Amino acid sequence: MRQIRIATATQVSDRLLNLFFTMKHTYSLLLLTLIGFGSISQVTAQEHDISESLKKEAQALSQAALEENIAYEIVESLTTEVGPRLAGSKAEKRAREWGVAKLKELGFENVHVEPFEVPLWERGIERAEIVSPFPQQLTVTALGGSVATPEEGVVGELVRFGSIKELEKQAQGSLVGKIVFIDEIMTRTQDGSGYGVAVAKRRQTAYEAFKKGAIGALIRSVGTSSHRFAHTGQMKTITDITGEIDSVPTAALSGPDADQLTRALERTESIQIKLQLTPRFEPASTSGNVVGEIVGTESPEEIILIGGHLDSWDLGTGAIDDGAGIGITVAAARLIKDHYPNGLKRTIRVILWGSEEVGLVGAKAYAEAHENELQNFIVAAESDFGAGKIWKFNSFFAEEKLHYLSSFADTLKPLGIARGDNQASSGPDVGALKAKGVPIVSLQQNGWDYFDLHHTPNDTLDKIDPDDLAQNVAAYAAFIYLASEVDDDFRAKEKEIN
């Protein structure tokens, strides 16, 4: 896959060694013996390693990243000049225009948009209130893809369930005329593992409630905030739900409002709730993924793919979700370009994914369109978990390439990043690539506070710590550099031979 490269004098010995090591193991041993290396054990130790000079170069890039503020400036630009950018909306189109201009301004090559189609779901009025016996407004927001109530709203008795599983157990038609309330609490974790569990209620409540005969539903927000923000988020993938009639109007309650309803239910036999949601659907229009590259000098067809998603929910300005991911990955690639104006050996491709929030629509379109090139994707990573410091480094590599993880971790250790495991759960937009065998790296951010802000109006620029953001850029820059310069890929050998 790799041509012989032009190297600096200081790199020649490493390169020569690496060249031998890309040959079959037996040949390597033979050659090593011929050129006078000592023992087989020493060979084994060095064979699969990344050279010290590469690590040092990567760390120098990290250091440079820590001294600049460009990622933050990128997020500031996006969140201020575009603001919220809902999938399929005019604002998302403005975000693509912003993305193309920003990548060109920063020196990226081959900047273009790869279009795809996506329907639009837009929220309208969203109100919920206790009608009786304790009349008061509640803080709610419609879930993405929710159908509308009649314009005047619906009124029904509230029925609380501690979990979506409890609702599922109810008999069909047993909740006719009721408004369902799923009061399931999400667990706060550093790694975001509470999300997968909690999100089930967001995806299923509208459909389960419909089966039971309910006329509307409220869920405790999928989120961990103690503040009075309702967290929106998608139910089914938007391309699967437009126009369907097998669900009820469904909104998320802020945590304090869910607590309030639970307290109210402890004090009275029956609570009447009014729910008024007027979202609307629009037919599919063009969205797109924005792509830019730092083209490789030696193996330009080999791709290191990084990025974040460009769309955001409509409530906040999408700073942590996912302006941060855009800022981090664009700044990391730009830093490489700044230090290596001609590029690294491999191509760094940055993708600003479109329409992620409504069901990874851009990612699916991309994986399909590029299906025949995936063998050239050396590794892919997405930054989409906020702006917290990276603390762990996971991979999804072939077993026989796991030793690289150790070298990567050595390089990243000064940034406070520990070696993780090989079970990387990819960023959402590279999941389709991972499913097709593309090696994945996950630079895991500290997500302790992420779900306090996620999908709320409170996802704004001020929540980002510029120093934490720069640490992310430092890690990505080092990772990109090593992944480009190492004389190997991260797949199983047999796949390389094919």
Place this chain on the structure above:
Amino acid sequence: MRQIRIATATQVSDRLLNLFFTMKHTYSLLLLTLIGFGSISQVTAQEHDISESLKKEAQALSQAALEENIAYEIVESLTTEVGPRLAGSKAEKRAREWGVAKLKELGFENVHVEPFEVPLWERGIERAEIVSPFPQQLTVTALGGSVATPEEGVVGELVRFGSIKELEKQAQGSLVGKIVFIDEIMTRTQDGSGYGVAVAKRRQTAYEAFKKGAIGALIRSVGTSSHRFAHTGQMKTITDITGEIDSVPTAALSGPDADQLTRALERTESIQIKLQLTPRFEPASTSGNVVGEIVGTESPEEIILIGGHLDSWDLGTGAIDDGAGIGITVAAARLIKDHYPNGLKRTIRVILWGSEEVGLVGAKAYAEAHENELQNFIVAAESDFGAGKIWKFNSFFAEEKLHYLSSFADTLKPLGIARGDNQASSGPDVGALKAKGVPIVSLQQNGWDYFDLHHTPNDTLDKIDPDDLAQNVAAYAAFIYLASEVDDDFRAKEKEIN
């Protein structure tokens, strides 16, 4: 002012001593000499002190307060069963009904409502957006008393000023057709001293902007939250503004939105803003102060007056402002009733003040109605600064009665409360009493976080720490006890003689 009292055996010696001391100083000295006390200096030291047994009794009450949870239960009941309770609204009426029922349930005597009239100002739609060049919604809320825009809103160019003073300096008619933006930042302090400064812009912007020819105004919220909540609050006293036409529609922006506008203004020559506010005024209707007492056994006409305000802003459920004050003062009086079923010597009067938020309407009505009884008010205190721990104890006593502050402070010290000064800024509802010479005590709460929540939707029960609330009750119970049982008042002597 005080009759001879029936006392327990252990109290007799203290009482006897005190009895002498309530006599003219010269008589006291004579008597003391007769009964064999040693020196004049010893007399002076003891003359004005509160006895150790009273202090111990007060501290026992404090201890009991720390072991119960009733204040929190009261706030929970009010904020859940009534929720928001805007001055002059049906909800405030429900709050009065709640208050009467709650005070009766807890064993208060003479429970009644003292009515007064108040107009109603109710918010409607409130939206603001950047129309161009960076279209996006802003988080705003109308200020109490704001006039409405036309239903379709107003559109104008944004003009930013760093302070209300800067706006004041502009020439009359110099901002025709503009939308004013006052971007003055409030200082966070423990004692709330940043509020007085910050609130000027809330009170004046609508009127100043009108003079300059503007068509609308936005202010950075009077608040310290980094979260995306706009803080409402009253402009002029509601009784002074109904129907007036010398102001422009005015809303508060959340902190992050004010930051966003400032960033946007750094990037463009001109920002067009659309502001849509549809609040409405209703003529005056009946509001009221809810009053309950623990009647005194010996000097029932002498009043220790405590309380919080019953109304709240409409956005939150009024937990810290001022459900907490209601809970603290009601629980403290109830604790006294629990320990002394026949009452203390003096009467403890608890007032749940009505219509505080819109200009102290209940307090003014009360001070007027009770003008001729104020000489019987021994001391007044209001709890209206959230639910943080009390850390300081200020007074507004006659100079010659300041020595009591030392005894009060001794008693409160185990609760972590320090002696303050004699410049107590009263709780708002007792300000009118203070102005008429009623001695005041201010049990100052830690307000570091108070203005994060104040007047926002985020003022909800979960923000209250039950242990902190119990510490407040402990302090109030001790204070009430001492203020009732001390054989003196806190006014200058000449006033007593009159």
